[in-house]
Amino acid sequence: MKSDMNASQRTFWNKYIAKARIDVDYPSYTKVSRSWNDEIPACPVNRLYFIMEGEGFLKIGDQTYYPRPGELYILPAGSDQAYGTISDHTFGKYWFHFTAKIGDLDLFQIVQTNPFIVVKDPAALQQTFEKLIAYRRSDALSAEFRVTGIVHELIAEFMESNTSVKLNLATTPTHEKMNGVLRYMEQHMADQVSIETLAQLAHYHPNYFINAFKQFTGYSPIQYMNHLRSEKAKDLLLTTELNVSQIADSFGMELSYFSRMFKEQTGFKPTAFRDLRPR
Structure with a gap:
């Protein structure tokens, strides 16, 4: 994450975004049907899709993407989202929905990225998703720690491998005011x-x-x-x-x-x- 911040400011913001409260729903692998499509204005959750096969489209705001196998997408909460099929060769994908809240804000309101990365080791990520699914189904006392730990790792990998990551420090009037206080x-x-x-x-x-x-x-x-x-x-x-x-x-x-x-x-x-x- 490149910026003109000094070391103290970087340390603060690194710790600040790491405070995001993660809540995960529905981790699964799905081979979608031909009828898979929807439009969700101002979607309240983040959607994460790891494409394994097939073709289709994802839409974030006014931008349409045609994901390919081996790509990992995050559709950020608060955005207008849509998805659908374009042929009978539909997506096979690992996926889950999640929230990542820092106070009243969503993590990806503060951290702005490109919506996808090309995964360096798809086989390893596939194993990670299988672990995530298994832990979510487990009734072990430690299971939720494992789930949130894996999602933190996925978010970190997504940010580290992203071609564009920047902090939006004027997300709300409160942020703008407090940034002035911190600078002072x-x-x-x-x-x-x-x-x-x-x-x-x-x-x-x-x-x-x-x-x-x-x-x-x-x-x-x-x-x-x-x-x-x-x-x-x-x-x-x-x-x-x-x-x-x-x-x-x-x-x-x-x-x-x-x-x-x-x-x-x-x-x-x-x-x-x-x-x-x-x-």
Whole structure:
């Protein structure tokens, strides 16, 4: 995923999209009938199709695709979707429906991709789907962990193999406001930034802002600021010769508070973390 983000921003967004809540329905293999066709305006679920044989069409919005065997498609939730046959040589496909929610948003509202990839190892993916189907039918206590784990792997593979992946960071007014707040915090790590200042940037009441910020990031404002500082401090410890006191000063923090904050964030004292550098 290419972007002009810095390391801290990439780390945040990577963790943010990984919070998607996955719910999976109907994993199956189907040889579709000649009458297989439908139109679904603003489809509420994502549809994933791994084409094994045959021909037909898929439509996402105004764009029509004619999938070939060995291609994996995701039709994103919220899009106008349609599908159908074009001959008696119909699709044989592995498929399932799923939701992937981050707050009120769908994952593929935030992560925008091309709708399909060419699978590198179709036989291996076929085995993965067979495992997915078996786990969904299982009544083992661990079965749902296995199901969601496989779907996470499939989404990761889809994103890594995709020719175009980008973050849509202006999906909603809330996202746009919070992105401005995050940028401000990134630029003022050395300052004592008040909740009131951040709330004004987002045009929220301070009490509402704290809840909205935590829902958006998973952190309270002070936790997120300390997360930013610890990520920056890790970089300074590994790539510069600044001593711990100088690094603490760069954040406008007392040495003892900085050291305690760093250990809470990373599990290491600053000096112990620096010892991890390759020698």
